[in-house]
Amino acid sequence: MSTVSDARQSLRPSPANDTAPAGDQAPLPHGVRPLLIKAKGGLGNRMLAGVTGVILAQLGGRTPVIDWRDGLYLPEGTNLYPLLFRDPVRIDPACYDGSTCVAPALWSGRLAEQPVSIIARHFPDRHSSPFIYRRLSIPLAGPDPLARVGVFWSYLPKLARLRGRLHADRRFDGRSLDAITQDMLHRYFTPNDRVRQTVSRLFAGRHRPIIGVHIRFTDRKVPLAKIERALAKLRERSPASDIFLATDSAEAQAYIASRFKRVFTIDKQLAEDGAALHYSGTQMGDPLREAENAVIDMFALAECDWLIHSRHSTFSVAASLIGGIPAKRQIDVDRLNPKVVVKRWFQALA
Structure with missing residues (x-):
């Protein structure tokens, strides 16, 4: 498995509107509602x-x-x-x-x-x-x-x-x-320049097609066995494909990397104990950088030709929409899970 690092310096909070100096806010327009x-x-x-x-x-x-x-x-x-x-x-x-x-x-x-x-x-x-x-x-x-x-x-x-x-x-x-x-x-939701440049470097020189895999495995767990089966079938059809893996879990990353070759990821902090990382109380060396890493993962998935995921996760759904990945190139491992299907339908209309 290859892990891509962009070797960035620690990020300091500054607005992502890269055409203006940090902290330069437009004046509040008169009459705005x-x-x-x-x-x-x-x-x-x-x-x-x-x-x-x-x-x-x-x-x-x-x-x-x-x-x-x-x-x-x-x-x-x-x-x-x-x-x-x-x-x-x-x-x-x-x-x-x-x-x-x-x-x-x-x-x-x-x-x-x-x-x-x-x-x-x-x-x-x-x-x-x-x-x-x-x-x-x-x-x-x-x-x-x-x-x-x-x-x-x-x-x-x-x-x-x-x-x-x-x-x-x-x-x-x-x-x-x-x-x-x-x-x-x-x-x-156009990412800042640092995110866009990192995603561009991540895919530079890679051969298509690229299979994107999203695995949420902390506060909600996607079935790893289903992901593995779907990935094995797709890899059999396209043996030369690289696999981009986006996950929040060290366990899930190790599971996929041990079973498939040519898996690449970004260098980021991963959960070791199943706890979600994205709350400010979590111990992170550079929280803003980890927030950017999440955006990089999402927009990297959007760049892939195939997407294996669970539509129960809005993270991968957003990635599929950003990238315009057609339904025929998405494999939803929970598509036949009645509990997930009913819950998604109810939540949309509630």
Whole structure:
């Protein structure tokens, strides 16, 4: 197995809008009606849910302001989003922290807080409810609220609940949800230069086709035996192919590397004990670099010709959409798992 290192220096927090000096924020435009898009969960969840927020903002005539100050990788209060991606809006969500004309009203004067703390205060027994996001967000249906500041948050994407409004809007009518999502991912989640350059170097000189494999094996475990069988069959069809492996687990990486040749990965921190790495309390030598590594993994998967994964993971779903990998070149190892299929259907429509 080969591990690719980009030999970067430790990264310091600075916005990823590489055309402007670090910390140079555009002045707050007069008359802006923002929709603050809050986040919870891993990278795939917040990106795909963020797309729902961006589209909801556009449907309501608001400006989408992505607010990832919830403590993913970095300490709570630091907005991770503009450190990883080019922010086309470039409005600091902290500008609105003291706002009181807010919808939903429970965010009034508390916009520096994040969904977890709001739920703990108002709905302490509903942290796991699939419907709780409705209490923390402006409505997906009906007219946009009059409040100057709106808030959207959902743990998962909710575009399926916007179908009616999308069909009624000429910007979206006639387009599939996947096509709309892909477009918004490209507009609002273009990685910073360091990530893009690393992905480019990772694939330089490699022969096609390249098989991408995503294995989540910490807080949720993809069945390794199913991954192995799917990979063996695909490798038999294309014996000269290289394999790019993206995983959060040292155990899963060792498992695949011991069974297949020409597996390449990036140099990153891996979980040894099954615990998810992406929360700020986790011991990481360079949290921002590890956040970038997650983005590199996702966009490297997007560059692959084939993708073996479980669609139960939003991380690999986001990668497939970013890369435009057609369904016929994806092998979903959980496609026949009724529990996973029903859960995904319910979550999309809840």
